[in-house]
Amino acid sequence: MENLIKLSDGRIIPRVGFGTYLLNGYQGVNAISSALNNGYRFLDSAFNYDNEGAVGEAIRRSNISRDEITVLSKLPGRFHAYDQAIKAIQESVLRTGLDYIDLYLIHWPNPNQKLYVEAWQALIDSQKFGLIKSIGVSNFLPEHLEKLEQETGVLPVANEIEVQPYFNNADLRAYNASKGIATIDWSPIGHANQMLKDQTIAVIAASHSKSVAQVILRWELQLNTIPVPKATIQSRQLENLAVFDFQLTEAEMQTINSLTRPDGRTSNQDPATHEEF
Ligand SMILES: NC(=O)C1=CN([C@@H]2O[C@H](COP(=O)(O)OP(=O)(O)OC[C@H]3O[C@@H](n4cnc5c(N)ncnc54)[C@H](OP(=O)(O)O)[C@@H]3O)[C@@H](O)[C@H]2O)C=CC1
């Protein structure tokens, strides 16, 4: 399997990204620098993580050429109104200290606010000025994606959603795929909850001499999705990238697929109702 994937607008990004939620300040810079040193080239940030500055600093401290790194950030719900969204996008770029952000998403649809189409128009316009190169969304359901398509004619290149074995989001993944929208998986190893002790996955992991986390990430790759695991310590960063040298069988894929359950979300955040500002 290739370790790169092409988005619908032609942008090529790594198949495994690095989650940065809770990596802030100089400790955050150190953890993100370590991730870059260990081979990550795709950093998942957000305005609301308060670490776009740490991401930019880690990139500047590395010897890696800017165009080899994909920086992703996200627009908060409190800035969905068009003028505010335009300013927030500019502020995101300024915070990184970089010239542009590669992939910029609307973080949550916040459907009760009814402003996500305005926010989407702001992403479309900011893209024209080159501040953000590719545009997408996060936590959007089919009804939200349909509205974007109907009202602007522009579809996101990616939709970052919760995908992990206990909540595999199969219907939304299928909808994304039917529209050519790449699925990026958040909390791909379940935020290190009890899933990492799952006995069914542990048996599969043992048979491949891999860890449970590696089997979960490999399952996500074989679902043709893009996981963005977060790991502070170096050994875990390396472990989570070492997922290209083995393959799960179709039966193993089905076994992991069958672990999904209605109450399997890592947190109680249903995008149909969850509002995040
Ligand atoms: N768009 C959205 O709405 C959302 C996006 N996200 C994004 O997704 C990213 C990943 O999700 P996140 O919630 O951080 O959770 P993850 O599923 O990535 O799990 C992270 C946790 O797992 C631990 N860990 C990492 N690797 C291993 C390993 N190999 N073995 C055992 N433990 C391990 C980490 O520990 P440690 O750090 O101590 O090493 C950390 O506690 C976020 O950082 C963020 O970028 C997350 C939630 C919502």
Ligand SMILES: O=C(O)C(=O)[C@@H](O)[C@H](O)C(=O)CO
């Ligand atoms: O981390 C993110 O990207 C989020 O959207 C947050 O909702 C996060 O999942 C969280 O739980 C913050 O309390």
